[in-house]
Amino acid sequence: MADYSDFLSPRSRYYGKFTPENLAFNANLQEFAHKVSFICALETNGKISPEQAYEDIKALWEQLKSSKEYLRIGLPPNSSDEES
Numbered sequence: 001m002a003d004y005s006d007f008l009s010p011r012s013r014y015y016g017k018f019t020p021e022n023l024a025f026n027a028n029l030q031e032f033a034h035k036v037s038f039i040c041a042l043e044t045n046g047k048i049s050p051e052q053a054y055e056d057i058k059a060l061w062e063q064l065k066s067s068k069e070y071l072r073i074g075l076p077p078n079s080s081d082e083e084s
Contacts, residue, residue: 021071028067032060 014026036057043053068074 021073025067025071025073028064032064035060 011027011030014023016022016026039048039053039056039060042048043050048056
């Protein structure tokens with residue numbers, strides 16, 4: 001019998017430049033997209049208000065943004081937040 005969690009939350013392979021940070025961010029990005037699709041479905045079917053959907057997606061976006069900053073995605077490998 002198939003694993004239902006794989007059906008409900010499928011994961012795609014990562015084909016980009018491999019680094020542990022990129023792989024972790026990709027997983028976070030896939031989770032973000034999956035949750036946004038659920039929120040959109042709930043709002044479309046009238047289960048939550050548009051305002052609630054907006055707030056939920058905004059909170060998820062902030063989490064993804066924090067993840068990007070924490071993993072230092074898009075920054076040069078040796079860059080530092082503090083100048084010496």
